[in-house]
Amino acid sequence: MFSVLNLYFFSMTTLNSKIPEGNLSEKWTKYRSTVKLVNPANKRKLEVIVVGSGLAGGSAAASLAELGYKVKCFCFQDSPRRAHSIAAQGGINAAKNYKNDGDSVYRLFYDTVKGGDYRAREANVHRLAEVSTQIIDQCVAQGVPFAREYGGLLDNRSFGGTQVERTFYARGQTGQQLLLGAYSALSRQIAHGQVTMYNRHEMLELVIIDGKARGIIARDLVTGELERHFGHAVVLASGGYGNVFFLSTNAMGSNVTANWKAHKKGAFFGNPCFTQIHPTCIPVSGDYQSKLTLMSESLRNDGRVWVPKKQGDLRRPEEIPDEERDYYLERRYPSFGNLVPRDVASRAAKMVCDEGKGVGPSALAVNLDFRDSIKRLGENVIAARYGNLFEMYEKITGENPYKTPMRIYPAVHYTMGGLWVDYELMTTVQGLYAIGECNFSDHGANRLGASALMQGLADGYFVLPYTIGSYLSGDIATKPISTDHASFKEAEDAARERITKFMNNKGTKSVDHFHKELGKIMWNYCGMARNEQGLTKAKKMIADLREEFWKEVKVPGTDKELNPELEKAGRVADFIELGELMVEDALHRRESCGGHFREESQTEEGEAKRDDANFSYVAGWEFTGVGQKANLHKEALVFEEVHPTQRSYK
Amino acid sequence: MSETINLTLKIWRQKNSASAGQFVSYEMPGVSTHMSFLEMMDVLNEKLISKGEEPVAFDHDCREGICGMCSMFISGRAHGKLKGTTTCQLHMRHFADGEIITVEPWRAAPFPVIKDLVVDRTPLDKIIQAGGYVSVNTGSAQDANCLPVPKKDADEAMDAAACIGCGACVAACKNASAMLFLSAKVSQLALLPQGQPERKERILNMLSAHDEAGFGNCTNTGACEAECPKEISISHIARLNREFLGANV
Ligand SMILES: Cc1cc2nc3c(=O)[nH]c(=O)nc-3n(C[C@H](O)[C@H](O)[C@H](O)COP(=O)(O)OP(=O)(O)OC[C@H]3O[C@@H](n4cnc5c(N)ncnc54)[C@H](O)[C@@H]3O)c2cc1C
Ligand code: FES
Numbered sequence: 001m002f003s004v005l006n007l008y009f010f011s012m013t014t015l016n017s018k019i020p021e022g023n024l025s026e027k028w029t030k031y032r033s034t035v036k037l038v039n040p041a042n043k044r045k046l047e048v049i050v051v052g053s054g055l056a057g058g059s060a061a062a063s064l065a066e067l068g069y070k071v072k073c074f075c076f077q078d079s080p081r082r083a084h085s086i087a088a089q090g091g092i093n094a095a096k097n098y099k100n101d102g103d104s105v106y107r108l109f110y111d112t113v114k115g116g117d118y119r120a121r122e123a124n125v126h127r128l129a130e131v132s133t134q135i136i137d138q139c140v141a142q143g144v145p146f147a148r149e150y151g152g153l154l155d156n157r158s159f160g161g162t163q164v165e166r167t168f169y170a171r172g173q174t175g176q177q178l179l180l181g182a183y184s185a186l187s188r189q190i191a192h193g194q195v196t197m198y199n200r201h202e203m204l205e206l207v208i209i210d211g212k213a214r215g216i217i218a219r220d221l222v223t224g225e226l227e228r229h230f231g232h233a234v235v236l237a238s239g240g241y242g243n244v245f246f247l248s249t250n251a252m253g254s255n256v257t258a259n260w261k262a263h264k265k266g267a268f269f270g271n272p273c274f275t276q277i278h279p280t281c282i283p284v285s286g287d288y289q290s291k292l293t294l295m296s297e298s299l300r301n302d303g304r305v306w307v308p309k310k311q312g313d314l315r316r317p318e319e320i321p322d323e324e325r326d327y328y329l330e331r332r333y334p335s336f337g338n339l340v341p342r343d344v345a346s347r348a349a350k351m352v353c354d355e356g357k358g359v360g361p362s363a364l365a366v367n368l369d370f371r372d373s374i375k376r377l378g379e380n381v382i383a384a385r386y387g388n389l390f391e392m393y394e395k396i397t398g399e400n401p402y403k404t405p406m407r408i409y410p411a412v413h414y415t416m417g418g419l420w421v422d423y424e425l426m427t428t429v430q431g432l433y434a435i436g437e438c439n440f441s442d443h444g445a446n447r448l449g450a451s452a453l454m455q456g457l458a459d460g461y462f463v464l465p466y467t468i469g470s471y472l473s474g475d476i477a478t479k480p481i482s483t484d485h486a487s488f489k490e491a492e493d494a495a496r497e498r499i500t501k502f503m504n505n506k507g508t509k510s511v512d513h514f515h516k517e518l519g520k521i522m523w524n525y526c527g528m529a530r531n532e533q534g535l536t537k538a539k540k541m542i543a544d545l546r547e548e549f550w551k552e553v554k555v556p557g558t559d560k561e562l563n564p565e566l567e568k569a570g571r572v573a574d575f576i577e578l579g580e581l582m583v584e585d586a587l588h589r590r591e592s593c594g595g596h597f598r599e600e601s602q603t604e605e606g607e608a609k610r611d612d613a614n615f616s617y618v619a620g621w622e623f624t625g626v627g628q629k630a631n632l633h634k635e636a637l638v639f640e641e642v643h644p645t646q647r648s649y650k
Numbered sequence: 651m652s653e654t655i656n657l658t659l660k661i662w663r664q665k666n667s668a669s670a671g672q673f674v675s676y677e678m679p680g681v682s683t684h685m686s687f688l689e690m691m692d693v694l695n696e697k698l699i700s701k702g703e704e705p706v707a708f709d710h711d712c713r714e715g716i717c718g719m720c721s722m723f724i725s726g727r728a729h730g731k732l733k734g735t736t737t738c739q740l741h742m743r744h745f746a747d748g749e750i751i752t753v754e755p756w757r758a759a760p761f762p763v764i765k766d767l768v769v770d771r772t773p774l775d776k777i778i779q780a781g782g783y784v785s786v787n788t789g790s791a792q793d794a795n796c797l798p799v800p801k802k803d804a805d806e807a808m809d810a811a812a813c814i815g816c817g818a819c820v821a822a823c824k825n826a827s828a829m830l831f832l833s834a835k836v837s838q839l840a841l842l843p844q845g846q847p848e849r850k851e852r853i854l855n856m857l858s859a860h861d862e863a864g865f866g867n868c869t870n871t872g873a874c875e876a877e878c879p880k881e882i883s884i885s886h887i888a889r890l891n892r893e894f895l896g897a898n899v
Binding site: 059062063066077078079080081082084086087096098134136137138139140141142143145146147148149150151152153154170171173175176177180183184185187188190191197199222251252253285286288289290291293294392395396398461462465510512554556557561562563564565 | 665666682684685686688689690692693696698699700702703704705707709710711712713714715716717718719735739741743764765768770771772774775778779780782783784785786787788789790791792793794795797798799800801804805807808811812814815838839842844845
């Protein structure tokens with residue numbers, strides 16, 4: 001206990017990001033060349049728990065196992081191959097400069113820092129850009145069938161927020177192919193006995209012993225048993241928390257539970273309010289809607305976004321002549337046009353819909369039109385590029401995008417916020433790491449398209465396997481701790497207590513009822529535009545919802561079997577608490593930056609206005625109790641290389 | 651197009667792998683034709699919960715037709731009658747007013763039922779673990795463009811790699827064979843230069859894992875291709891057979 005307090009005391013005063021000394025471009029090389037190593041004989045004695053089998057978790061588990069560590073990997077799906085990463089469509093960035101169009105590590109670094117509206121840590125982003133090229137090499141070597149040109153070399157396309165073509169892709173299924181690559185590497189290690197895979201398991205508690213993360217409590221989702229698992233270190237790779245909004249493009253099971261449990265045990269939460277609203281999703285069609293479907297951003301390469309100039313124009317889009325259309329992105333942002341970053345495109349769509357120019361039955365949609373590119377390139381070229389996306393759109397909406405424009409509207413898509421980590425990807429809990437979307441690190445206040453896949457794989461293949469050695473090298477003498485230890489028992493009791501509470505609650509309302517309510521509050525007050533008044537109101541509303549949830553939630557069945565309602569109940573309970581923190585964070589950040597748009601802070605043209613003098617920092621929140629105000633810790637952002645300016649895509 | 655339809659669902663309910671199951675009928679009036687099949691199941695479950703009954707357990711996650719988690723046998727067809735479509739992407743506009751729809755889990759010996767519509771598909775992972783990979787450690791790869799791959803081969807490899815591992819092929823096959831699944835992976839790696847060094851062992855090891863898991867033999871009925879939501883071609887099984895001959899000489 002004493003050392004836990006110690007750690008707290010230390011963290012209260014500083015948020016040390018442990019950025020290595022030296023020139024930006026040499027930091028990582030130097031770090032790698034001087035970091036302490038663990039010799040192979042010792043690696044065999046060290047056990048690492050990886051929660052998650054997506055791009056981040058899958059690649060980390062496989063790579064750590066290849067190095068010789070004993071790995072236990074967990075996922076809640078029935079197979080590691082089904083992690084939410086599988087759904088990524090568009091592509092993955094890498095500074096290969098195969099197109100000879102002026103790309104470089106520096107440019108990728110610069111674009112990412114700028115795209116993130118200067119709220120990311122320079123050293124991390126530079127490292128990300130550096131290792132990006134190795135990711136492509138690795139994936140190709142695994143047999144990932146990236147798109148190729150006729151000469152047999154790899155093809156690239158461009159994505160929002162950049163002016164070079166650096167995005168590698170595998171049709172519209174890039175995430176699937178990259179994940180299957182990581183899954184194949186993981187499968188190989190499972191076969192070798194280096195990784196023990198726990199499918200249909202959910203982490204419900206973190207175990208901390210003497211201030212260090214030493215294991216987890218997981219529930220076997222089939223039998224309902226609670227299990228204790230020891231690890232010398234614990235790596236969270238549990239993905240993003242976009243489902244706090246109920247409706248999002250995330251998979252139904254995506255959740256914050258692993259992160260939140262860690263947060264409650266001392267891991268600070270970084271920039272929780274930074275969420276990405278993706279501009280091109282299929283609009284909501286009814287109140288039974290369970291999720292929103294993304295239409296890849298790559299479509300903006302060839303699709304033109306417009307609304308009728310006239311309010312409430314009910315003609316079919318094909319009947320509206322060009323002079324009566326407002327191609328508002330091309331008009332407002334001539335140099336980036338339809339390829340402005342996501343936050344800018346989303347807000348612009350909201351703005352035209354707020355002006356009454358939205359299209360479709362709900363008037364909450366804009367057109368994404370392929371007429372001109374079909375004319376220019378032919379239908380077959382468009383089909384080759386986006387065929388499966390067009391099909392998916394038609395399946396869902398019953399309309400044919402070759403003939404009539406797609407209707408799109410922004411939807412919650414990604415969370416830049418997450419557990420705060422230092423340069424080594426360690427959270428504020430010793431020995432607890434967070435990688436992939438579940439950490440806060442590299443995207444600042446807005447993530448560029450095709451950069452999440454890059455970050456997940458960078459963390460898992462090329463960063464964590466080195467940085468974890470720095471910690472584990474000091475732990476080689478630690479023998480595996482028995483799971484009879486009091487801390488394991490305590491954590492298991494806590495998990496059991498909550499489950500029992502759910503089962504005995506006998507309320508009157510379903511879990512989904514509360515999830516939808518929470519989603520509405522978050523979308524209305526902590527969504528695309530936020531203001532003091534709305535956020536203050538939301539804070540109270542969520543606290544009330546929390547109380548009602550614990551009184552009225554109803555979970556059928558028993559806890560000793562597969563019980564999807566029980567799983568959801570736990571996740572929603574955590575989402576509610578997270579929602580309160582997101583609102584707190586959004587309220588305190590009285591500036592606009594990237595995806596965080598505070599209406600009080602905008603330029604005359606309605607663009608996000610940052611306040612560098614007061615907010616050039618990462619907010620790291622420390623948990624103090626449910627319903628209690630969290631403590632704010634700041635990591636000042638120091639820009640040595642890139643000079644923050646008002647972002648302009650004009 | 652009518653906006654709502656009335657349906658009767660006959661759903662397989664089974665407490666767990668040890669107990670026997672049975673069909674239970676549910677009336678579903680006023681189903682919006684814009685809903686997806688799983689959204690209709692959500693609505694049913696909400697109703698059951700409010701009546702104090704147990705909701706129907708089913709697997710699902712992405713609801714975008716890519717994770718391979720959803721797996722319903724709908725009126726005698728894996729993922730329903732719509733070609734090239736997963737259960738989660740199947741929309742109610744494809745059903746008629748008054749229709750009686752049966753909903754069952756995948757039925758195949760290697761996939762025991764866990765509960766209701768949820769089955770255990772881990773044997774598919776076992777097949778991949780037996781050799782569905784290229785043995786390359788992180789960090790040892792050469793520059794990605796060192797080895798050009800003809801576009802035709804890359805495209806064909808991608809066709810095979812599009813498999814989502816849902817197991818519909820197994821559920822559709824009277825022999826419960828996983829040959830389409832297996833052949834898709836073998837084919838993908840056989841078409842790429844990176845897959846060459848382990849080409850022979852791969853196929854032998856994967857085939858023996860397939861048989862060990864209790865999947866049946868392929869007798870070329872073609873049901874797998876017809877039901878595959880990603881329309882993976884049976885020509886991959888033909889390639890598998892050629893590869894198998896090659897591996898044995
Ligand atoms: C529709 C869509 C399209 C996208 N397209 C792109 C794109 O084109 N390019 C791009 O760069 N990015 C894209 N993204 C973003 C990107 O896909 C994700 O950010 C990224 O894949 C996240 O990977 P991850 O490994 O961090 O997490 P995930 O892939 O979400 O994996 C999370 C893992 O954690 C496990 N898990 C979670 N909680 C628990 C728990 N409590 N216990 C046990 N296991 C748990 C899950 O089972 C899963 O294995 C897209 C996202 C979406 C939603
Ligand atoms: S739920 Fe993912 S494929 Fe259907």
